[in-house]
Amino acid sequence: xxxxxxxxxxxxxxxxxxxxxxxxxxxxxxxxxxxxxxxxxxxxxxxxxxxxxxxxxxxxxxxxxxxxxxxxxxxxxxxxxxxxxxxxxxxxxxxxxxxxxxxxxxxxxxxxxxxxxxxxxxxxxxxxxxxxxxxxxxxxxxxxxxxxxxxxxxxxxxxxxxxxx
Amino acid sequence: xxxxxxxxxxxxxxxxxxxxxxxxxxxxxxxxxxxxxxxxxxxxxxxxxxxxxxxxxxxxxxxxxxxxxxxxxxxxxxxxxxxxxxxxxxxxxxxxxxxxxxxxxxxxxxxxxxxxxxxxxxxxxxxxxxxxxxxxxxxxxxxxxxxxxxxxxxxxxxxxxxxxxxxxxxxxxxxxxxxxxxxxxxxxxxxxxxxxxxxxxxxxxxxxxxxxxxxxxxxxxxxxxxxxxxxxxxxxxxxxxxxxxxxxxxxxxxxxxxx
Numbered sequence: 001x002x003x004x005x006x007x008x009x010x011x012x013x014x015x016x017x018x019x020x021x022x023x024x025x026x027x028x029x030x031x032x033x034x035x036x037x038x039x040x041x042x043x044x045x046x047x048x049x050x051x052x053x054x055x056x057x058x059x060x061x062x063x064x065x066x067x068x069x070x071x072x073x074x075x076x077x078x079x080x081x082x083x084x085x086x087x088x089x090x091x092x093x094x095x096x097x098x099x100x101x102x103x104x105x106x107x108x109x110x111x112x113x114x115x116x117x118x119x120x121x122x123x124x125x126x127x128x129x130x131x132x133x134x135x136x137x138x139x140x141x142x143x144x145x146x147x148x149x150x151x152x153x154x155x156x157x158x159x160x161x162x163x164x165x
Numbered sequence: 166x167x168x169x170x171x172x173x174x175x176x177x178x179x180x181x182x183x184x185x186x187x188x189x190x191x192x193x194x195x196x197x198x199x200x201x202x203x204x205x206x207x208x209x210x211x212x213x214x215x216x217x218x219x220x221x222x223x224x225x226x227x228x229x230x231x232x233x234x235x236x237x238x239x240x241x242x243x244x245x246x247x248x249x250x251x252x253x254x255x256x257x258x259x260x261x262x263x264x265x266x267x268x269x270x271x272x273x274x275x276x277x278x279x280x281x282x283x284x285x286x287x288x289x290x291x292x293x294x295x296x297x298x299x300x301x302x303x304x305x306x307x308x309x310x311x312x313x314x315x316x317x318x319x320x321x322x323x324x325x326x327x328x329x330x331x332x333x334x335x336x337x338x339x340x341x342x343x344x345x346x347x348x349x350x351x352x353x354x355x356x357x358x359x360x361x362x363x364x365x366x367x368x369x370x371x372x373x374x375x376x377x378x379x380x381x382x383x384x385x386x387x388x389x390x391x392x393x394x395x396x397x398x399x400x401x402x403x404x405x406x407x408x409x410x411x412x413x414x415x416x417x418x419x420x421x422x423x424x
Contacts, residue, residue: 054298055220085224086294088301140309141210145217165301 002043002075004032010069011047017061018144021101027093028052028062030084042077045070049081050089053145053165059083091162102162103128107147110164125161127152135159166288169232173357176348177289178229179250180358182240183346183397184280185225186251189241191273192218193412194259195266203263214270214306221299228292242416246406247399250346254338256401256408264317264331271310272339275372278303279365288356311376318380325381332377332384340389343369344397
């Protein structure tokens with residue numbers, strides 16, 4: 001029989017298409033529900049995903065990965081992915097393991113919010129390579145909607161920083 | 166409330182269409198600049214913002230479509246011109262004048278942040294959740310728009326003149342952003358679209374005037390007359406059908422196509 005845990009194990013193997021971080025560590029998996037199908041031992045699975053940004057173009061790929069991989073589990077009859085906005089996703093949902101995987105490729109994540117303001121940019125950020133804090137924003141819009149581009153004046157490297165959203 | 170009372174469905178659909186139509190047109194016009202914006206970083210930024218406008222519109226069309234039993238694509242592209250509820254400001258061409266594109270975006274961003282602040286406190290829970298998320302993204306748009314207004318406004322004589330010319334050209338259209346949609350009173354009374362502490366128009370005018378002053382520019386916008394009828398009630402300018410035809414060209418070839 002399929003359990004929530006076996007499904008979560010599968011979701012942990014699915015990476016965000018644009019970053020080496022699993023969708024579970026990214027904090028976008030909000031809920032996994034299993035309903036037994038009528039007159040059939042196979043199960044119907046429904047998974048709620050929180051988009052990072054509403055217009056994130058990776059969403060259809062994430063949906064496809066989930067329905068394919070979870071659909072391969074024994075006893076799963078159908079998989080449905082719902083994109084929901086309640087609660088809103090925030091960088092605070094990224095797990096410590098997720099922060100580590102991002103930092104390894106030079107993407108930093110803001111510390112947990114102390115203020116209720118969702119959006120804060122232009123705060124000091126430590127360089128993921130040399131840890132210096134004399135860094136600056138070179139562009140608030142980066143390769144994806146959730147990241148912006150920084151430059152480290154100490155080690156002269158560019159890096160990316162997740163938006164405090 | 167988790168479900169919407171029947172009598173509020175039409176007023177809410179019209180309000181959401183007015184917002185989504187603004188965003189669809191604005192994103193459509195903004196995307197004209199992809200590959201053409203003044204510098205590379207801005208090309209990425211303006212394209213991302215335009216993409217986001219269309220994504221917000223899409224989420225709102227989904228909600229309207231769910232109320233009316235239609236696909237979001239059909240709601241977005243399948244209506245006759247008089248069924249669109251966008252304001253004239255978002256439908257006129259900027260004629261590839263960067264100052265006009267910025268001023269148009271600046272006016273709309275400051276309006277959106279205020280209306281999504283109200284909607285994020287909606288008594289209709291699914292709308293409040295979506296609006297809260299859009300509101301957070303709008304804050305990044307404001308930051309972008311204000312920065313450009315001030316940078317170019319203070320840049321030099323020519324850049325200031327061109328920004329002022331764009332403000333003077335588009336200000337007469339900006340007031341009609343605030344034309345009320347039909348049935349708005351019922352939405353306000355039921356707190357589906359709760360009224361804020363300050364009047365929406367006054368709040369918006371104070372915001373855009375503060376930024377304009379910081380940029381060394383002057384800005385005056387008149388509140389629309391109560392009996393003025395425009396895009397919010399389906400009366401569009403002569404060129405609107407051509408804009409719509411261009412935007413819907415691909416959809417009309419194969420309305421049921423899957424993407």
